[in-house]
Amino acid sequence: xxxxxxxxxxxxxxxxxxxxxxxxxxxxxxxxxxxxxxxxxxxxxxxxxxxxxxxxxxxxxxxxxxxxxxxxxxxxxxxxxxxxxxxxxxxxxxxxxxxxxxxxxxxxxxxxxxxxxxxxxxxxxxxxxxxxxxxxxxxxxxxxxxxxxxxxxxxxxxxxxxxxxxxxxxxxxxxxxxxxxxxxxxxxxxxxxxxxxxxxxxxxxxxxxxxxxxxxxxxxxxxxxxxxxxxxxxxxxxxxxxxxxxxxxxxxxxxxxxxxxxxxxxxxxxxxxxxxxxxxxxxxx
Amino acid sequence: xxxxxxxxxxxxxxxxxxxxxxxxxxxxxxxxxxxxxxxxxxxxxxxxxxxxxxxxxxxxxxxxxxxxxxxxxxxxxxxxxxxxxxxxxxxxxxxxxxxxxxxxxxxxxxxxxxxxxxxxxxxxxxxxxxxxxxxxxxxxxxxxxxxxxxxxxxxxxxxxxxxxxxxxxxxxxxxxxxxxxxxxxxxxxxxxxxxxxxxxxxxxxxxxxxxxxxxxxxxxxxxxxxxxxxxxxxxxxxxxxxxxxxxxxxxxxxxxxxxxxxxxxxxxxxxxxxxxxxxxxxxxxxxxxxxxxxxxxxxxxxxxxxxxxxxxxxxxxxxxxxxxxxxxxxxxxxxxxxxxxxxxxxxxxxxxxxxxxxxxxxxxxxxxxxxxxxxxxxxxxxxxxxxxxxxxxxxxxxxxxxxxxxxxx
Numbered sequence: 001x002x003x004x005x006x007x008x009x010x011x012x013x014x015x016x017x018x019x020x021x022x023x024x025x026x027x028x029x030x031x032x033x034x035x036x037x038x039x040x041x042x043x044x045x046x047x048x049x050x051x052x053x054x055x056x057x058x059x060x061x062x063x064x065x066x067x068x069x070x071x072x073x074x075x076x077x078x079x080x081x082x083x084x085x086x087x088x089x090x091x092x093x094x095x096x097x098x099x100x101x102x103x104x105x106x107x108x109x110x111x112x113x114x115x116x117x118x119x120x121x122x123x124x125x126x127x128x129x130x131x132x133x134x135x136x137x138x139x140x141x142x143x144x145x146x147x148x149x150x151x152x153x154x155x156x157x158x159x160x161x162x163x164x165x166x167x168x169x170x171x172x173x174x175x176x177x178x179x180x181x182x183x184x185x186x187x188x189x190x191x192x193x194x195x196x197x198x199x200x201x202x203x204x205x206x207x208x209x210x211x212x213x214x215x216x217x218x219x220x221x222x223x224x225x226x227x228x229x230x231x232x233x234x235x236x237x238x239x240x241x242x243x244x245x246x247x248x249x250x251x252x253x254x255x256x257x258x259x260x261x262x263x264x265x266x267x268x269x270x271x272x273x274x275x276x277x278x279x280x281x282x283x284x285x
Numbered sequence: 286x287x288x289x290x291x292x293x294x295x296x297x298x299x300x301x302x303x304x305x306x307x308x309x310x311x312x313x314x315x316x317x318x319x320x321x322x323x324x325x326x327x328x329x330x331x332x333x334x335x336x337x338x339x340x341x342x343x344x345x346x347x348x349x350x351x352x353x354x355x356x357x358x359x360x361x362x363x364x365x366x367x368x369x370x371x372x373x374x375x376x377x378x379x380x381x382x383x384x385x386x387x388x389x390x391x392x393x394x395x396x397x398x399x400x401x402x403x404x405x406x407x408x409x410x411x412x413x414x415x416x417x418x419x420x421x422x423x424x425x426x427x428x429x430x431x432x433x434x435x436x437x438x439x440x441x442x443x444x445x446x447x448x449x450x451x452x453x454x455x456x457x458x459x460x461x462x463x464x465x466x467x468x469x470x471x472x473x474x475x476x477x478x479x480x481x482x483x484x485x486x487x488x489x490x491x492x493x494x495x496x497x498x499x500x501x502x503x504x505x506x507x508x509x510x511x512x513x514x515x516x517x518x519x520x521x522x523x524x525x526x527x528x529x530x531x532x533x534x535x536x537x538x539x540x541x542x543x544x545x546x547x548x549x550x551x552x553x554x555x556x557x558x559x560x561x562x563x564x565x566x567x568x569x570x571x572x573x574x575x576x577x578x579x580x581x582x583x584x585x586x587x588x589x590x591x592x593x594x595x596x597x598x599x600x601x602x603x604x605x606x607x608x609x610x611x612x613x614x615x616x617x618x619x620x621x622x623x624x625x626x627x628x629x630x631x632x633x634x635x636x637x638x639x640x641x642x643x644x645x646x647x648x649x650x651x652x653x654x655x656x657x658x659x660x661x662x663x664x665x666x667x668x669x670x671x672x673x674x675x676x677x678x679x680x681x682x683x684x685x686x687x688x689x690x691x692x693x694x
Binding site: 199 | 360361362381382383384385386387388389391392393395396397398399408409412413456457460
C-alpha cells in the first residue's frame with residue numbers, strides 16, 4: 001500500500017513526529033510493555049528453566065489440546081460461516097435480519113456466560129443434558145475435549161462469517177449467472193467459481209477464528225473441568241500455574257504465554273502481510 | 286492500444302460454432318408475448334420477435350425500456366410473468382438457465398477471475414465432462430478464432446477490454462450455443478475502442494453463424510450491428526425492421542426521434558397532401574392510408590432536406606415551404622443549418638416570385654417553425670449559405686405518421 005500525505009505547512013512539519021510519538025506513547029504502557037514483560041518474566045530463570053517449562057508434559061498436553069480444539073472449532077465455524085453467508089446473501093426470508101443479529105450475538109456475551117449457557121444446556125443437569133447425558137450415565141459431553149470445542153465454536157461463532165459475508169455481498173452476481181448460462185449446476189458453480197473467489201476470506205476468517213479460539217479462557221474454564229493433562233487448555237494451564245503458588249510456577253506460566261503470544265503474532269502478521277495476496281484473490285478486474 | 290485484429294480464417298476443417306441440430310433456415314429463437322412486472326411497475330408488455338438462423342438482432346432502447354429484462358428472460362436468469370421463449374422450436378420458458386444452452390456475453394464480461402484464458406474457454410466443456418483431448422482441441426481452435434493464442438495462460442485482469450470480450454465470446458462458443466446474447470457489449474469501453482470492437486464482432490459473427498441478440502441504447506451501434514433492429518420503448522416494441530426500414534421508414538414518432546435526429550411538423554391530410562400551416566406537401570403515396578382531414582405528423586431527417594436559393598428545387602425533391610437560415614455551423618464532416626420555416630403565409634402559385642415573410646431580425650420578432658438541416662460539407666462551387674439567407678425548402682424523403690401520441694396508453 002502506498003501512503004501519501006497532504007502537505008500542510010512550509011518546511012519541516014512537526015505534526016508528523018509528534019503524532020507518531022503520541023500514538024506509540026499511548027501504545028507503550030497499554031500494549032507493548034505488558035507483552036514485553038511476559039517475555040521478561042518467562043525467561044528470567046534462564047534458558048534451561050524456560051525449555052523445561054515448555055516441555056513439561058502437562059504444558060505440552062495443554063498446548064496440544066488448545067491447538068486441536070481450536071482447529072476443529074475453526075473448521076466448523078468456517079464451514080458454517082460459508083453456509084450462513086451463502087444463505088443470507090442469496091435468499092431473502094422471513095426473519096433473515098433476526099438471524100444475522102443472532103449470529104453476531106456471541107461476541108457481545110461475556111465468555112463466562114457462554115460457558116455457563118453450554119452447561120445449562122448440555123450439563124448433567126442441563127435442559128437437554130439431563131436426558132442425553134444424565135449424571136449417573138456413562139457418557140458426559142461437558143468436561144471433555146468436545147465441550148472445549150463447543151465453547152470455542154460458541155465464542156468464535158461470528159468471526160469467520162463476518163469476514164466471508166461481505167465478500168459474498170460484493171461478489172458480482174454476473175459471475176454465477178455466467179457460470180449457470182454456460183451450463184454449470186449450482187454445485188459446480190459454487191465449487192469452480194464462487195469458492196475460489198472466497199479463498200482470501202476463508203483463510204482470513206480461519207486465522208482470525210483460530211487465534212481467538214486458542215486464547216479462549218472464560219467459557220473453557222467452566223465447561224472443561226480444568227483437569228491437568230486431560231481437559232486443560234493452554235490458557236487454563238497458565239491460570240492454574242499462577243494460582244498454584246509453587247516456586248517457579250509464574251515463570252512456567254509465562255513460558256507458555258510466550259508461545260501463545262508468538263503464535264498470535266505470527267497469525268496476525270500473516271493476516272496483515274498476506275493481505276495483498278488475499279485481496280488480489282477477491283478483486284474482480 | 287488495440288492491435289488490429291484480422292479474424293483468422295478457418296483454415297483447417299470448416300468448423301461451425303452453431304449448434305449441430307440447427308436447421309440452416311428458419312427461426313433460431315423467438316419470444317412470444319413476453320410480459321413482466323416488478324412489483325407494481327410494468328417492465329414488459331406483449332413483446333414478441335423472432336431471430337432468424339445466423340441473424341443478429343439488436344434490441345434498441347433507452348435505459349429502463351426493458352431490453353435487459355428481455356435478455357435475462359431469454360437466458361433464463363429471470364422468469365417472465367407471461368409469454369414463452371422458444372429456442373430452435375423448443376419451448377424453454379420453464380427450463381433453468383443451465384439447460385438452455387444460450388451464450389451470454391455480460392456487460393463486464395464476467396470472466397472467471399481465478400481461471401486463465403484457456404480455462405475460461407474450456408469451462409463449458411469441463412462441466413460437461415468432455416474428454417480432455419476434445420477440450421484441448423476446442424480451446425485451441427477457439428483461441429485461434431479469436432486471435433488470443435499467445436494469451437492463453439494469462440488471467441482476465443491481464444487482458445484489455447477487447448481481449449476480455451473475445452474470451453467471453455469464445456467461452457460461450459465452446460459449447461455451441463443456440464443463440465448468443467450480448468448485454469450492452471461495448472458499454473464499458475471508450476468511443477474509439479467501441480467502434481473498432483463492433484466491427485470485429487460483426488466479422489466474427491459472420492464467421493461463426495450463431496444467431497445473436499444485442500442490447501444497446503446506442504443507435505449508431507444498433508444500425509451497424511443489427512441485421513434487424515427492434516426498437517423498445519417503455520416495455521413494448523415500437524418497430525422491428527432492418528436498419529434501413531427503421532431509419533428511413535420509422536413506424537412511430539418514438540422510433541423516428543430515438544434513431545437519429547428528426548424534424549417533426551404537425552399537419553392535416555388535405556387532398557392527397559400534407560397541409561402544414563399554409564404549406565402543402567404533395568404526398569399521394571404517403572397519405573394513402575389516412576383519411577381526409579386526419580391529423581398527422583410529418584417526420585423527416587435533417588439530411589433529407591434540400592435547399593435552393595431560387596424557387597427551383599432539384600429533381601425528386603418536393604417543395605415544403607420557404608424559410609430563413611438562422612445559423613450555419615460545421616460539425617466535422619457535414620454542415621448543420623438551423624432554418625425557420627415560414628408556414629403562416631400562403632403557398633405561392635406556380636411561377637410566382639417567392640415572397641419572403643419570415644422575420645428574424647431580432648429575437649422578439651422571431652417567427653416561423655424551426656427545423657434542423659444537415660448536408661455534406663459543400664464543395665467549393667456549391668452554393669454557400671449564411672445566416673439570414675432566404676431559401677426554398679424541399680424534402681427528398683419523409684414519413685407521415687398518425688398523430689395519436691397522446692391517445693396512446
